[in-house]
């Protein structure tokens with residue numbers, strides 16, 4: 001077993017600081033984000049965090065956390081869903097590199113979540129089977145919300161559905177893999193849920209956050 005390079009709470013602090021740099025640069029006069037620590041691309045990788053994020057073109061993990069080459073092991077898929085290949089990717093990085101922080105990064109106005117809500121409102125007949133595979137993974141997390149009064153409040157429903165989907169993905173990573181369960185139990189692996197705001201550029205870590213060291 002690898003020795004953890006950077007414990008989860010320290011890794012989380014690095015992400016918080018990077019996102020603060022990014023968010024302030026959005027509103028500041030510098031214009032460009034500072035890409036610290038760009039090393040040679042061929043050097044062995046030692047990512048300090050694993051990010052499972054959405055494919056949305058506005059949420060590139062390296063940029064919103066202001067990190068350089070080799071810092072983050074990033075998995076992106078529409079709706080930050082958890083299917084076997086995502087679990088396998090997280091297992092690989094956690095076991096191979098000793099990375100001890102996993103962040104499921106949802107975001108406001110997620111198109112995959114919106115598509116799932118649309119599907120609950122009005123099922124489409126001819127949806128592609130591949131697209132359906134994504135919607136079907138988001139649906140269990142959001143259909144309970146859709147059954148409440150929230151269905152009449154589109155804005156709140158969307159916001160809550162994005163959160164619920166991120167929570168569900170984090171839950172699946174914590175509970176759907178013998179490898180990850182063992183690393184969580186014995187080796188300090190932490191899975192947190194976070195949400196990026198398209199409006200402000202700020203990432204809020206809202207679930208599973210470990211106490212500071």
Ligand SMILES: [Zn+2]
Pocket residue numbers: 054055056078079080107109110111112113
């Ligand atoms: Zn999205």
